[in-house]
Amino acid sequence: MKRFSWFNATSLTFGFAFLYLPMIILIIYSFNSSKLVTVWAGFSTRWYGELMQNEDMLDAAWATLKVAVFSSTLATILGTMAAYVLVRAGRFAGRTLFSGMIYAPLVMPEVITGLSLLLLFIGIGLDRGILTIVLAHTTFAMCYVSVVVSSRLTSFDRSLEEAALDLGCSPFEAFRLVTLPIIAPAVISGWLLAFTLSLDDLVIASFTTGPSATTLPIKIFSAVRLGVSPEINALSSIMIGLVTLGVISASLISKRAAVARAKDEQAAAGA
Amino acid sequence: MTQPAFSPWDDPAATPLIQFRNVTKRFGTFTAIEGLSLDIFEREFFALLGPSGCGKTTMMRMLAGFEDVTEGQILLNGQDIAPVPPNKRAVNMMFQSYALFPHLSVWDNIAFGLRRDRMRKDAVASRVDEMLRLTRLEKFANRKPHQISGGQRQRVALARSLAKAPKLLLLDEPLGALDKKLRQDTQFELMDIQETTGTTFVIVTHDQEEAMTVASRVAVMDEGKLMQVATPDQIYEAPNSVYVADFIGDVNIISGRASQSGDKVAIAWAEGEPQIQGTTSRQFAPGQTCHFAIRPEKVAISAQKPDAPNVLRGKVLDIAYLGNISTYHVELPTGTIIKAQTANTRRIARRSFTWEDPVWISFSDTAGVLLEH
Ligand SMILES: Nc1ncnc2c1ncn2[C@@H]1O[C@H](COP(=O)(O)OP(=O)(O)OP(=O)(O)O)[C@@H](O)[C@H]1O
Numbered sequence: 320m321k322r323f324s325w326f327n328a329t330s331l332t333f334g335f336a337f338l339y340l341p342m343i344i345l346i347i348y349s350f351n352s353s354k355l356v357t358v359w360a361g362f363s364t365r366w367y368g369e370l371m372q373n374e375d376m377l378d379a380a381w382a383t384l385k386v387a388v389f390s391s392t393l394a395t396i397l398g399t400m401a402a403y404v405l406v407r408a409g410r411f412a413g414r415t416l417f418s419g420m421i422y423a424p425l426v427m428p429e430v431i432t433g434l435s436l437l438l439l440f441i442g443i444g445l446d447r448g449i450l451t452i453v454l455a456h457t458t459f460a461m462c463y464v465s466v467v468v469s470s471r472l473t474s475f476d477r478s479l480e481e482a483a484l485d486l487g488c489s490p491f492e493a494f495r496l497v498t499l500p501i502i503a504p505a506v507i508s509g510w511l512l513a514f515t516l517s518l519d520d521l522v523i524a525s526f527t528t529g530p531s532a533t534t535l536p537i538k539i540f541s542a543v544r545l546g547v548s549p550e551i552n553a554l555s556s557i558m559i560g561l562v563t564l565g566v567i568s569a570s571l572i573s574k575r576a577a578v579a580r581a582k583d584e585q586a587a588a589g590a
Numbered sequence: 591m592t593q594p595a596f597s598p599w600d601d602p603a604a605t606p607l608i609q610f611r612n613v614t615k616r617f618g619t620f621t622a623i624e625g626l627s628l629d630i631f632e633r634e635f636f637a638l639l640g641p642s643g644c645g646k647t648t649m650m651r652m653l654a655g656f657e658d659v660t661e662g663q664i665l666l667n668g669q670d671i672a673p674v675p676p677n678k679r680a681v682n683m684m685f686q687s688y689a690l691f692p693h694l695s696v697w698d699n700i701a702f703g704l705r706r707d708r709m710r711k712d713a714v715a716s717r718v719d720e721m722l723r724l725t726r727l728e729k730f731a732n733r734k735p736h737q738i739s740g741g742q743r744q745r746v747a748l749a750r751s752l753a754k755a756p757k758l759l760l761l762d763e764p765l766g767a768l769d770k771k772l773r774q775d776t777q778f779e780l781m782d783i784q785e786t787t788g789t790t791f792v793i794v795t796h797d798q799e800e801a802m803t804v805a806s807r808v809a810v811m812d813e814g815k816l817m818q819v820a821t822p823d824q825i826y827e828a829p830n831s832v833y834v835a836d837f838i839g840d841v842n843i844i845s846g847r848a849s850q851s852g853d854k855v856a857i858a859w860a861e862g863e864p865q866i867q868g869t870t871s872r873q874f875a876p877g878q879t880c881h882f883a884i885r886p887e888k889v890a891i892s893a894q895k896p897d898a899p900n901v902l903r904g905k906v907l908d909i910a911y912l913g914n915i916s917t918y919h920v921e922l923p924t925g926t927i928i929k930a931q932t933a934n935t936r937r938i939a940r941r942s943f944t945w946e947d948p949v950w951i952s953f954s955d956t957a958g959v960l961l962e963h
């Protein structure tokens with residue numbers, strides 16, 4: 320039996336080319352020694368060096384990182400709490416409504432999320448800057464975290480928490496000492512997901528930012544309007560690298576946890 | 591016996607440790623426990639026996655605090671326990687599913703409850719080591735639960751619940767996954783622990799032999815109701831219903847119409863067969879349906895017609911050889927099958943009858959019990 324027919328090979332090549340060719344070209348050109356973006360003049364890391372000299376860019380990178388760390392951490396805490404309550408609280412009036420409302424921002428157009436947040440911040444008179452971007456990113460990243468965590472919690476054996484209570488834990492201790500360590504892989508991949516989402520968000524950040532704060536995506540977007548520079552290519556390549564790293568580790572963590580869990584369950588079933 | 595027997599349930603002045611007062615538990619419209627009242631006394635080893643789904647785990651969970659009582663009350667030391675959360679109850683439970691913490695080693699699993707009590711480090715360590723020795727798990731202390739066998743996991747769960755030496759210990763099928771030898775050893779360990787610590791045990795088991803061995807009293811349940819609560823020998827020798835007689839051990843049931851004079855009852859159970867003579871303290875109306883229950887080991891089997899109050903003839907249908915004893919299935923002329931058990935005091939080749947042999951079965955008039963339902 321032939322594993323790869325010609326047809327399969329061609330579709331695979333075209334599919335992946337379609338997805339990744341632009342990025343590959345971008346990364347290749349970030350190592351171009353010429354100032355002209357479209358003319359290849361040999362390999363060089365010059366633009367990465369210049370990028371390191373560019374105060375503006377470094378400031379933006381620093382702001383982006385701060386926003387990403389704070390918002391993903393906040394989103395992870397809130398998202399985990401929301402998931403825990405929705406999975407554990409059993410049936411209460413309006414439960415379906417609540418879970419629907421948590422997941423709604425997943426499908427909400429970003430423009431609308433951004434606009435409504437902007438109106439809110441203006442309404443309550445909050446100065447726009449890093450803080451408002453953090454809040455905005457927390458809002459939309461938290462739904463992703465709660466989806467990831469609640470799918471783990473639904474398969475979590477409730478009797479483990481009961482055993483912890485039985486042995487003298489308060490409900491909070493039971494969560495901290497038993498539930499949290501067991502669902503930790505899901506929480507961490509939720510955090511990484513939130514982190515990457517925040518890192519590359521342009522739309523919501525543009526709505527909620529002020530003159531004092533510029534994130535990298537905003538910086539890149541405005542710089543590109545004046546013409547693509549090799550420096551931007553270098554910066555984008557770094558971001559691609561970071562995001563790839565985040566997504567790969569998130570999926571590796573949840574995959575390894577799933578394998579370990581399957582092993583546990585198999586062992587339990589064999590009892 | 592020189593020392594007075596332990597039987598607080600017969601003492602009207604004794605105050606029970608646990609009181610179920612008319613407890614009903616519903617899950618939605620399904621009634622799992624119905625109007626159940628029960629007293630369990632301190633230092634008891636109380637066994638719950640019943641078919642799957644009859645509500646044994648539910649009773650345990652109500653005691654541990656994981657299920658609310660729908661109606662009625664449960665009192666612990668005279669106090670209603672409904673408002674007390676599970677972590678504040680001096681009750682530990684061994685879960686039927688073990689519920690071991692997968693992220694902790696065997697050692698840490700057992701230490702978990704002790705650490706919650708802010709116990710000193712060395713005290714925790716010595717207690718855990720003691721528990722490991724007791725359950726013979728010393729070699730596995732550093733393994734995670736998924737790295738040990740099912741029986742070992744069960745022992746970890748047992749050790750974890752024993753570690754805190756609670757006032758009341760609930761064991762939900764604690765020994766089901768152990769082999770016979772280890773199970774017997776652990777049963778004796780449990781009885782030992784019970785004697786030295788004075789802990790009250792409530793144990794669920796599917797193994798009636800286990801209930802008989804360890805329990806001070808046994809409760810037989812069916813569909814959320816208690817059928818009988820009594821000492822193991824009472825349950826075995828004097829069941830109060832056909833259900834209990836049938837559930838505990840092997841039994842022959844012969845149903846017929848009673849005619850009573852004094853404590854003697856004659857049961858007409860089949861045309862052309864002699865009436866069965868029994869003894870009872872109950873009252874049966876003339877012609878009332880009654881059930882005569884007799885254990886196989888109380889039925890004798892012989893080749894010659896013996897002299898006994900009850901003698902019936904039949905032929906050997908089947909022989910179940912169990913090593914130390916044999917059970918003969920004897921078919922009477924009516925088609926009824928009666929089981930008779932004898933100890934195999936002779937070598938198997940020398941037994942006096944075999945398949946299809948005509949035999950006599952006999953029993954005394956006090957060997958069986960008469961039941962109304
Ligand atoms: N949370 C629940 N919701 C609905 N029904 C339940 C729930 N828990 C138990 N039941 C039902 O209550 C009845 C008693 O359950 P329980 O677990 O007490 O049985 P059990 O006697 O322990 O059985 P087993 O010997 O199989 O462990 C069962 O019919 C079960 O289906």
Ligand SMILES: [Mg+2]
Nearest residue numbers: 646647686762
């Ligand atoms: Mg059960």
